[in-house]
Amino acid sequence: MTLLEPNPASVDQRIRLITTGKSNDSTCNTDLAAPPWDFDSRPGYGPGSSMGDVIPAGAPRQGTLPAEYREASPEELDRRIRAAKEAMGDRLVILGHFYQRAEVVQYADYVGDSFQLANAAKSHPNADAIVFCGVHFMAETADLLSQPEQAVILPNLAAGCSMADMANIDQVEECWEELEAQFGPLDAPGPDGRVPVIPVTYMNSSAALKAFCGRNGGIVCTSSNAETVLEWAFERGQRVLFFPDQHLGRNTAKAMGVPLEQMPMWNPNRPLGGNDAQSLDDSRVILWHGFCSVHKRFTVEQIERARAEHPGVRVIVHPECPMPVVDAADEYGSTDYISKAIAAAPAGSTFAIGTEINLVQRLAAQHPEHTIFCLDDVVCPCSTMYRIHPGYLAWVLESLADPASTGPDAARIVNRITVPERDADAARVALERMLAARPPAAGGGGTVAS
Ligand code: CIZ
Numbered sequence: 001m002t003l004l005e006p007n008p009a010s011v012d013q014r015i016r017l018i019t020t021g022k023s024n025d026s027t028c029n030t031d032l033a034a035p036p037w038d039f040d041s042r043p044g045y046g047p048g049s050s051m052g053d054v055i056p057a058g059a060p061r062q063g064t065l066p067a068e069y070r071e072a073s074p075e076e077l078d079r080r081i082r083a084a085k086e087a088m089g090d091r092l093v094i095l096g097h098f099y100q101r102a103e104v105v106q107y108a109d110y111v112g113d114s115f116q117l118a119n120a121a122k123s124h125p126n127a128d129a130i131v132f133c134g135v136h137f138m139a140e141t142a143d144l145l146s147q148p149e150q151a152v153i154l155p156n157l158a159a160g161c162s163m164a165d166m167a168n169i170d171q172v173e174e175c176w177e178e179l180e181a182q183f184g185p186l187d188a189p190g191p192d193g194r195v196p197v198i199p200v201t202y203m204n205s206s207a208a209l210k211a212f213c214g215r216n217g218g219i220v221c222t223s224s225n226a227e228t229v230l231e232w233a234f235e236r237g238q239r240v241l242f243f244p245d246q247h248l249g250r251n252t253a254k255a256m257g258v259p260l261e262q263m264p265m266w267n268p269n270r271p272l273g274g275n276d277a278q279s280l281d282d283s284r285v286i287l288w289h290g291f292c293s294v295h296k297r298f299t300v301e302q303i304e305r306a307r308a309e310h311p312g313v314r315v316i317v318h319p320e321c322p323m324p325v326v327d328a329a330d331e332y333g334s335t336d337y338i339s340k341a342i343a344a345a346p347a348g349s350t351f352a353i354g355t356e357i358n359l360v361q362r363l364a365a366q367h368p369e370h371t372i373f374c375l376d377d378v379v380c381p382c383s384t385m386y387r388i389h390p391g392y393l394a395w396v397l398e399s400l401a402d403p404a405s406t407g408p409d410a411a412r413i414v415n416r417i418t419v420p421e422r423d424a425d426a427a428r429v430a431l432e433r434m435l436a437a438r439p440p441a442a443g444g445g446g447t448v449a450s
Helices: 011-019 074-091 114-122 136-145 169-183 207-215 226-236 246-255 277-281 300-309 323-328 335-344 357-366 390-401 421-437
Strands: 092-097 110-112 129-133 151-153 195-202 219-221 237-243 285-288 314-317 350-354 371-374
Touching (some): 011 357, 074 092, 074 390, 092 114, 110 114, 114 129, 129 390, 136 421, 151 390, 169 195, 169 207, 169 237, 169 277, 195 226, 207 219, 219 226, 219 421, 226 237, 237 246, 246 285, 246 323, 300 323, 314 323, 314 335, 335 357, 357 371
Parallel strands (some): 092 110, 195 219, 195 237, 237 285, 314 350, 350 371
16 A cells, blocks of 8 residues: 555545545545445446445335435434434444444444344344445345344445345345246255255345245354355255355365366346256256455465565455455355454564455454454455444434434334344244254355365
């Protein structure tokens, strides 16, 4: 990083230095210096890693943020957020995802990955409201695991997830029908006692897909427990349909010894997903054609450069990165794995990290005893996490703290996320199977075999 001013603590500040010419770094989009409400009325994921992804027609949009929040200074928003938080006391829990901007994370009662945060929500059954500073599927999971009377709030409804949007329920149901035509009844065990296909969805998916898995003998996984979950699935099924992230599915199955030839890709826009009947017959893991645009940015060349410039560097990447990047790294693992690996390292270690830049920059600030940098030197945060801004947080908190908001159904509560009843129970079944397979406490990840 070439800085003409001292290294700022937050990614937002860093982007501002770039756009005002005070840093020689680069960003993938200078619009990131603008507030997200500039994009609320425009279709698309907004600036950042997912800006090239196609947003589905029905994706939730955020209405206009009232002017008093758009026009407030950072100091005024800070005062109002703290006052509303204080007024709510124990009735409120604020959750901040690892990938969230520092300007928002500072108000969070808990900071973690999506599953840790959903569990944090569960551990506060008496709070009236849970404000999830993350993205839509995370708020849905918190709603599934919290009490029915608790309101889960997403400060900006446009904070979706482009990867989660790459598999929708209609496409997955069509795929299931095609697989049924291929393999016969999908709930009928073969001579070995296993059914033809077990559906596995990554946590980063809509509640409708989690419910699909719950109804069809399937399960949810996180990046921390994907291997345990695949083992669970292989005990019960001859093969797995894994959605939406092809990379997590491929990297995990490969580490378990599944040959690449037995992992065909399912493209929902093509008959039989673009496969022939034989390759589906021979398959062990059918990979959905989805990916994360944050992790797609990491390359083998970046790893080679980090090693050339920092001899002895430890390269850790997230399993949502493409396979060649995971193979070239020293280790791979979930956000929790990365955080714990850094915390456990001897002082003076150097880390090149392949995951979202807000987390990398926070880890660098929390661990001045190490040198920690993002593999990608272009500053390009997650587009959808970026949609949460202190202005939205102030708005949702003041709505909650308003005396008119006396319960979850009160008129002043804004941006409540509720999983429809038709999906909630089945989605919980798939989540409970995951918990029974083994809680994701180990952090996931591993060392890349040379
Ligand atoms: O589950 C999460 O929060 C994400 C997005 C990844 C991870 O590794 O924690």
